[in-house]
Amino acid sequence: MSFLELKDVNVGFGPASSRTEVLSNINLSVKEKEFVAIIGFSGAGKSTLMSLLAGLQAPSSGSVTMNGKPMQGPGPDRGLMFQNYSLLPWLSVFDNIKLAVDRVFPELSKSEKADKIHHYIKMVKLDHAPDKKPHELSGGMRQRASLARTLSLDPEILLLDEPLSALDALTRSEIQDQILNIWETDKRTVVMITNDVDEAVLMADRIIPLTMGPKATLADEFEVRMERPRDRHTLNDHPEFMRLKSEITQFMMDLNEESKGLRKNDIVPMPDIRPKDFALPTATPRLKNRHSQPGKPKSAA
Numbered sequence: 001m002s003f004l005e006l007k008d009v010n011v012g013f014g015p016a017s018s019r020t021e022v023l024s025n026i027n028l029s030v031k032e033k034e035f036v037a038i039i040g041f042s043g044a045g046k047s048t049l050m051s052l053l054a055g056l057q058a059p060s061s062g063s064v065t066m067n068g069k070p071m072q073g074p075g076p077d078r079g080l081m082f083q084n085y086s087l088l089p090w091l092s093v094f095d096n097i098k099l100a101v102d103r104v105f106p107e108l109s110k111s112e113k114a115d116k117i118h119h120y121i122k123m124v125k126l127d128h129a130p131d132k133k134p135h136e137l138s139g140g141m142r143q144r145a146s147l148a149r150t151l152s153l154d155p156e157i158l159l160l161d162e163p164l165s166a167l168d169a170l171t172r173s174e175i176q177d178q179i180l181n182i183w184e185t186d187k188r189t190v191v192m193i194t195n196d197v198d199e200a201v202l203m204a205d206r207i208i209p210l211t212m213g214p215k216a217t218l219a220d221e222f223e224v225r226m227e228r229p230r231d232r233h234t235l236n237d238h239p240e241f242m243r244l245k246s247e248i249t250q251f252m253m254d255l256n257e258e259s260k261g262l263r264k265n266d267i268v269p270m271p272d273i274r275p276k277d278f279a280l281p282t283a284t285p286r287l288k289n290r291h292s293q294p295g296k297p298k299s300a301a
Ligand SMILES: Nc1ncnc2c1ncn2[C@@H]1O[C@H](COP(=O)(O)OP(=O)(O)OP(=O)(O)O)[C@@H](O)[C@H]1O
Pocket: 013, 014, 020, 022, 040, 041, 042, 043, 044, 045, 046, 047, 048, 049, 213
């Protein structure tokens, strides 16, 4: 049975007269403990898709189910992590995580909560900085704090919406490795949105492209049949990595070209009409006499 399932889902915004159909006919089935990457262009509807999976957005039609039950609103069983860190700036790393833990595990004692928080702070290698406020952290450290907060909720599924795209390449690979380590030890289900083909092939079991919007839909998936753990340092010599990377990149480029072609068809050719004369109309009497006093005809002087 599917763990998370979207069936014939459509999402549109706005009234009928000016409606934008963002997602169309989305069918997605995610198995437990799977790592699925959704890859797509900017503005295609990736975040809208993620909001559906998180229960933050209801479909206009179709169904979203988790564990066979219709999804009704967001819940702690789904841990969301966004590109922006969404940490409260006036709270330390520890207190940001505590806020989430207090809400989801009110039954735990103070020391049990502290143990839990420190466990995740250590997992993301921030044990040297639990008392630091977000402004005292680098971008990568903030994103790790945000990951620790998400993990501390013990979610059944991690929903990662381009969580690493604002980071430099080095920090990005470091956090990719951490997410992979956590996923491999804890074996949680992950759906990650990315626009980076290398990242998708390195991390995922399956990669599903989202076509260009409006009416974006999921295209046929690419299965990543590469053994784990995957070593980023030797990936470029791995024939399967190179094959997938080139196929997916080509597929995305074709999508882009196709959508440009569709846009061209939207352009209505105008008839080649030229005005007969570009000369300005002759000055009006009002302009001509604009310095003369009103109500005093010139002839009367
Ligand atoms: N609440 C909303 N009301 C109206 N339009 C919306 C709403 N949410 C999203 N859209 C529109 O849906 C389209 C897809 O937006 P979405 O944020 O899902 O794309 P995206 O692929 O995540 O983009 P990006 O990569 O740039 O973040 C956009 O045209 C956006 O304007």
